Amino acid sequence: MKIVVIGGTGLIGSKLVSKLNEHGHKAVPAAPSTGVNTLTGEGLTEVLKGASVVIDVSNSPSFEDDAVMEFFRTSTANLLKAEAEAGVTHHVALSVVGTERLQESGYFRAKQAQEELIKASGIPYSIVHATQFFEFMKSIAAAATDGDTVRLAPVKIQPISSDDVAAAVGRTAVGAPVNGVVEVAGPDAFQLDAVIGKGLAAKNDPRTVVTDPHAPYFGTELQETTLLPGPDARIAESRFADWLAQQS
Structure with a gap:
C-alpha cells in the first residue's frame, strides 16, 4: 500500500516512514526538501x-x-x-490531546481549525491525539523561562515517547478510518512542574522551577486535567524515567 507522509522528514515523520516500510508498505516522505510543499501545492499531484x-x-x-x-x-x-482528486481513501492527521480545551492559544486554535477542515472534507479520516512527547519537555521549559526561572502550573501531564507516537499513527493509518479521534498517551502521569524540574536537574541545568498555578502554557492557563487523555486512550509502554536515563 502506498502511504504518503506529509512532514515525512521530521521527528515523527521519519520514524513513520521507516516503520511503515519495514512492514512492507511503500511509505513516501513528502516535505519541501523532497519537492512537496503543501502551502503552495507544489508536488502534491x-x-x-x-x-x-x-x-x-x-x-x-x-x-x-x-x-x-x-x-x-x-x-x-x-x-x-x-x-480528493487523487482518490485517497484515508486521511490521518496527528494532533494534540487537549486541543479543544486550549483554545486561548493561537497554536491550538489553528490545530482545531485543521481538524474541522478534515472532518468536513468528506474523505474518510482518523485524527490521532497524542500527549506531549518526551522530546518536547525541553520546549515546554524554554517557553516558560524568564531569566533563570521556569514558571509552570502544578497540573498533570502524561507524556509519550516519539517512537510510541509514530507506532500509534502507523497502526491507525493501516487500519480502517475511524472518522473520529484516537487518543494515545504514555503510561505515567506526572505533575508538570515536577517533571520539568527533574528533566532540568538530569541535565545539570541551573534554571529553577517555580510553581505558579496561573503560569501560562503556550498562551493559555491550564486546569488540573487539561493535558490528560480520556479514559479510552491507548496507553504506550515507554516510560519517561527510562528515556531520561538514556539521554543522560
Whole structure:
C-alpha cells in the first residue's frame, strides 16, 4: 500500500516512514526538501498518484498566531483537495490531546481549525491525539523561562515517547478510518512542574522551577486535567524515567 507522509522528514515523520516500510508498505516522505510543499501545492499531484493513505504530521515553521493559522488552514485545504482528486481513501492527521480545551492559544486554535477542515472534507479520516512527547519537555521549559526561572502550573501531564507516537499513527493509518479521534498517551502521569524540574536537574541545568498555578502554557492557563487523555486512550509502554536515563 502506498502511504504518503506529509512532514515525512521530521521527528515523527521519519520514524513513520521507516516503520511503515519495514512492514512492507511503500511509505513516501513528502516535505519541501523532497519537492512537496503543501502551502503552495507544489508536488502534491505527483506524490499522491496511486496513494491509498495520506498521513499529515507536518507542523508550522512559525508559532505566531496569524502565521500558524495560515499554515494549517492553507496546507490542510490544499492537501485535502489534492487527496480528493487523487482518490485517497484515508486521511490521518496527528494532533494534540487537549486541543479543544486550549483554545486561548493561537497554536491550538489553528490545530482545531485543521481538524474541522478534515472532518468536513468528506474523505474518510482518523485524527490521532497524542500527549506531549518526551522530546518536547525541553520546549515546554524554554517557553516558560524568564531569566533563570521556569514558571509552570502544578497540573498533570502524561507524556509519550516519539517512537510510541509514530507506532500509534502507523497502526491507525493501516487500519480502517475511524472518522473520529484516537487518543494515545504514555503510561505515567506526572505533575508538570515536577517533571520539568527533574528533566532540568538530569541535565545539570541551573534554571529553577517555580510553581505558579496561573503560569501560562503556550498562551493559555491550564486546569488540573487539561493535558490528560480520556479514559479510552491507548496507553504506550515507554516510560519517561527510562528515556531520561538514556539521554543522560
